[in-house]
Amino acid sequence: MTRHIILAVLLLSATAASAQPRPDSDWPCVQRKVETLSPGQFWTGPDIAAAGDWGSDNDAAALAQKIASRRTDLSQVDPLLDDYAAKLGTDKDAKDKALTRVYAGVFEVINGERGKVMSGIARYSQGQRRMAERIRDEADKISQVKDAPSNADATELPKDQSETETKFAWDRRIFQERSQSLTYVCEVPQLLEQRLGEIARKIQAHL
Numbered sequence: 087m088t089r090h091i092i093l094a095v096l097l098l099s100a101t102a103a104s105a106q107p108r109p110d111s112d113w114p115c116v117q118r119k120v121e122t123l124s125p126g127q128f129w130t131g132p133d134i135a136a137a138g139d140w141g142s143d144n145d146a147a148a149l150a151q152k153i154a155s156r157r158t159d160l161s162q163v164d165p166l167l168d169d170y171a172a173k174l175g176t177d178k179d180a181k182d183k184a185l186t187r188v189y190a191g192v193f194e195v196i197n198g199e200r201g202k203v204m205s206g207i208a209r210y211s212q213g214q215r216r217m218a219e220r221i222r223d224e225a226d227k228i229s230q231v232k233d234a235p236s237n238a239d240a241t242e243l244p245k246d247q248s249e250t251e252t253k254f255a256w257d258r259r260i261f262q263e264r265s266q267s268l269t270y271v272c273e274v275p276q277l278l279e280q281r282l283g284e285i286a287r288k289i290q291a292h293l
Contacts, residue, residue: 111211111215112208112211112212113207113208113211114207114210114211114214114268114272115207115268115272116272117272117273117275117276119204120275120279123193123197123200123279123282125189125190125193128193128282128283128286128287129189129193129286129290130290131182131185131186131189131289131290131293132182132183132186132293133186134186134189134190136183137182137183137184137186137187137190138183138187139187140187140188140190140191140194141191143184143187145170145173145184146184146187146188146191147191149166149167149170149188149191150187150188150189150190150191150192150194150195151191151195152166153166153167153188153192153285154191154192154195154196154199154285155195156281160281160284160285163284163285163288164288167185167188167288167289167292168292170184170185170188171185171292181293182293185289185292185293188289189285189286189289189290192282192285192286192289193282193286196278196281196282196285197282199278200274200275200278200279203271203274203275203278204275206271207268207271207272207275210264210268210271213264214261214264214265214268217257217260217261217264218261220257221254221257221258221261224250224253224254224257225254227250228250228251228254
């Protein structure tokens with residue numbers, strides 16, 4: 087059992103270390119952390135500020151929120167834009183500004199969601215670090231008791247020791263499962279960026 091505990095602690099230490107690249111110890115992902123996005127990263131169309139407030143344009147806001155949502159498949163975006171553009175009339179300047187407002191809304195919605203996900207990842211990482219520390223403490227306690235001369239020939243574990251080992255095994259399992267799920271969670275900010283870029287291209291194609 088002692089050998090297994092040592093191996094487990096080494097595994098946890100390696101997992102925690104690999105999940106905490108510097109310089110930001112709260113960013114456990116292999117993907118590079120990009121703190122903030124700029125609307126201009128994805129947009130080469132008309133000036134966004136000159137187009138007006140997207141939130142004041144009910145139609146633009148409704149469309150922006152719909153196509154920004156991950157519940158809306160990207161294959162649905164072009165038909166929705168076609169319907170919206172068809173209602174804008176023949177004034178190209180007014181049409182371009184309206185579509186630009188749609189993009190501004192999409193950017194704000196997706197960027198806001200991305201920010202919440204990244205904050206959640208940071209909290210997740212902090213929780214994993216605290217759990218790793220707790221598991222190491224539990225492993226140390228178990229090893230110390232196991233290695234004590236008075237327990238060398240014991241055939242049954244003391245109740246407290248048995249409970250500690252059960253908690254250690256449970257915490258280790260949770261830690262490993264959460265580490266595995268983190269792989270997917272870390273992909274979400276990048277997936278949101280890709281979605282934003284694809285929608286921006288589709289909107290610009292309608293200008």
